Structure formats: structure tokens, C-alpha cells
Amino acid sequence: MSFGDVRALLFDTFGTVVDWRGSITRMGERLAAEKGIEGVDWEAFARAWRAGYRPGMAPVIAGERPWTPIDVIHREILEKILVEYGIDSHFSDDEKADFNLMWHRLDPWPDSVPGLLRLKQQYVIGPLSNGATVLLVNMAKRAGIPWDLIMSSDVTRAYKRDPRAYQGAIAALGIEPHQVMMCAAHNDDLDAARGQGMRTAYINRPYEYGVGQTVDFEATSDWDIITTHLGGIADVLGV
């Protein structure tokens, strides 16, 4: 397959470019040590926080709830699980607001920044994420992720896998769908992107969720590129 007409690569971010599970676990453990909180399994806490994310977006995608930024959804889940873990009383409202910003401070997988720096030489690169613009920019500035531009749910006013999320990003790029490659560790994200005419690259991240992972251990379709790290996309594209 030739990729000569591809001009832009858009990346799913949570799980594909950054390791939310490891990052939240590490930040939780540091915070617990500062606060003298004991007995919390922070990896399970991270998974619980993430598990609320799809149910939180579902009513927005279904049109049953007006547009709601991802920071608000993350905060609603946080309030709930702080109570479930019995640690709610340790945090003031301001401290909860800062706690919620953990999602702005996630660390990339080790291959992400080196792979993106290669791809950036020949392609326009950006996230296509359910994250907010400010979240994605803060994350990139902190972690050295060299995006050329940001395609966020603030730009498209839709959450993936809603077709409008992909359509909005393509329109905002001002190029044709087949000139854009969606790169993700999630088969259903690529399925939705292909449905809008985009090219597809699957990056296998079988440890994204740890013990909680139930899907995305392998490519489940004939995606245009199938690899295990972002440099693998650069290898296929010859950059």
C-alpha cells in the first residue's frame, strides 16, 4: 500500500501516546505519601477513574446531555471514587481541582516522543483526543510532545467514536479524509476513523490497563499499518 498522499497523522492520546495508568498510579502514590494516606491501591484507583470515562461521555455522545468538557467529567468521577475509597475528607475543594489536573500531567510511553520527532519531519502531527485543548497543550508542554497542532474535543465538540469527532478534525485540517491517518491503540477508534475515510495505524499497547485490560491485545482488522510502537509507523512510512 502506498501512503504518498498522507499529509497528517492524528493520534489518540490516552493509552496510545501517554501511559495514564502508570502516571496516575505514580502521582497518587506521591500524593498519598504527602498526605499520610495509607492502604490505597493507586493502580486500582487509576483504573476506576478511567473506567468512569466512557460511561461519563456516553450521554454526551448520545445527545442526552449538552456538551460537557472532559475536565468536568473527570471531576465528577473523581468525586465519586474519592468517596468510594474513603479518602474524600483528605482533600479540600481546591486540592480536588488540582488532583483532577493529573490528567494534564501524564507521561508518554518511552517510544512516543522519539517516534513523533521522526514523523514530524515529514508529516503534520497532532492529537485527535477526547481531551480538551488546554489539557492536551499542558500535557505536551510538560512532556515535550512535539505536536504541530491540537485536535481536541473542544475543536470538534464531539467525543470519539461519534463520527462528528473525525469529520470535525478532517474539516479543521482542511484536507481530504484519505490524507489523514488515525493512529491509535484501540481498534474501535480506528474502525470509526476508517468509516470516515481516514487511513489507519494500530499501535499495540497490551499493558495499557494492566490486569483490567479486556480488549485491544491485538489488531482485529487489516489496518493500514500494524505495529507495537510509534517508531514502527515511521519505519513503514520511511522517515
Place this chain on the structure above:
Amino acid sequence: MSFGDVRALLFDTFGTVVDWRGSITRMGERLAAEKGIEGVDWEAFARAWRAGYRPGMAPVIAGERPWTPIDVIHREILEKILVEYGIDSHFSDDEKADFNLMWHRLDPWPDSVPGLLRLKQQYVIGPLSNGATVLLVNMAKRAGIPWDLIMSSDVTRAYKRDPRAYQGAIAALGIEPHQVMMCAAHNDDLDAARGQGMRTAYINRPYEYGVGQTVDFEATSDWDIITTHLGGIADVLGV
């Protein structure tokens, strides 16, 4: 005035960050030398090309013409002035397409990149331009302009000074209007931005048009910041 709540700085690009007149003149002179074209005043050619830009956008802004990308508008003007200058026959269709991409290859004013690198340390920085996303990204990659994100007419589907251009950018940033500062060398751009609740910074560029300049020799209102170079914004903001 305190700017403590400002999080993002958006910049007009043509004339404010990049020197379209000098860049088009230099590229035209090089192209003429290659082609053996003589007798063209390339600075006047650059001004004529730019002069068609506002009339070209006007029917789109007025809703009399459907959304039309800036590359198309630039190409329409180019076709017309190549004939007016009597040099149309020197260029094939492919060569005209490449000629039109001069607008993707403009050079920054000397103070632009150093000023933006300072501002990027504490603020989200991006263009808010009538240019297309791909144009603005290509320009930034070539010239080393360190944007965090791109707010283009492809994102907002509106041309400045249409209020929807500013509203669309604010929505895509996902923050409040007063948290965004519009930075421009054009008083009417700042006037439109202020009308949408944005903060304003005026950068004086009295040589943008050369002999053709008729406005914007000085600030015509009490903009939040008034300066002569991008570093002057960083000076006021203390970065």
C-alpha cells in the same frame, strides 16, 4: 492592568508575525531570475496580490459565497494579476499551483521567533489567522515558529473580522474570552477581538505594506498592550 488570568495568546499572522511583502518580493525576484522574466516590480506585485485578499474574502464574510479556503482565494487573485502583469504565459498550471504556495513560505519578522519562544514558556501560543491550517503548519515548520496549536479559518470556518472567527477560536480553546489575548498589527482585528471579550495587544508594523500602507501606523485605541515587537509583549507580561 493585571494579566494574571490570561492563559493563551493568539496572533494574527500575515503582517504581524510574518513579513509577506518582503517574502513575496524575494521569492518573486528569484523566480523571475530562473524564468528569465524581466521588468516586473515584485514588491508592487506582492502588494497587488495582497490587495485582492480582502475583496476576495468579503463575499464569504457576507454570506454571499459558501466557505472558500484561503488557498483558493489566493489562487484566483494570482490568475488575475499574472495576466495583468503580462507574465501568465510563463507558468504552467502546476507551476501556478506552486507559485500560490508562496503564502506557505513566508519569513517571520526578525523579532517574531525570539519573542514567541519567550511567551511560549508561560502561555499557550498559536496563530488566529485567515490562513488555512495546512498553510499555517507548513509555514511554522519551515520558519521555526514554535506554535503550541493552530487556530485557522479551517477551524472556525469564518474569516476575521467576522465575530464567528473569534468566537470559534475561544470555543476551540475551551477557556473564557478574557483568558485569551489577541495580538495583531491591525487595529480593526483588535477591535473585533475586544468586541468578543478578548484581551488585546497591538504590535506596530508601520512598514508592513511599504509605500502602499494607509492605516495601522499607530494604535488607534487603548489596547491592553501597545508595543513595537513581540518581545515587547513578553516584557509587559514579565516572561
